[in-house]
Amino acid sequence: MADLHYSKKARIKSRRNIVQAYYQWLLNKQPADEIIKEFKNDRSELRKADQVYFESVLTSMINEAERINEILRPVLSRNESELDPVENAVLHLGVYELLFMTDIPGNVIINESVELAKLFGAEDSYKFINGVMDKINRNNRLEQKVEH
Secondary structure (H helix, E strand, O other): OOOOOOOHHHHHHHHHHHHHHHHHHHHHOOOHHHHHHHHHHHOHHHHHOOHHHHHHHHHHHHHOHHHHHHHHHHHOOOOHHHOOHHHHHHHHHHHHHHHHOOOOOHHHHHHHHHHHHHHHOOOOHHHHHHHHHHHHHHHHHHHHHHHO
């Protein structure tokens, strides 16, 4: 379970940086530790972010990329190779949080994903992100509740 002693703004800044860092990883597959080092050295906004969250989530997302893709494939309306890298990064972060950050409510994760898509994505990509995240939340969060 994640540490709940963080500011909302710091977590939002972490998510923004995670999307950008994961986008970078998607394009050139650098090791996570290299990307983290680069972001810490070159991005002043990361100083105001929840850096532990940034590092742990980014590293775990990269390690769990194929598992996340397996969850995404059945709910995508197009082939994953057709996804814009920004949409891909936002979806991977959202799915990661839905699966592994069970202390964060699903509707909060979906809302954050939509906001990230509005910030970084193409004009209407937030609608696509919202639909995919809603399906994954219903399919995966409900299963987790049954298991407990």
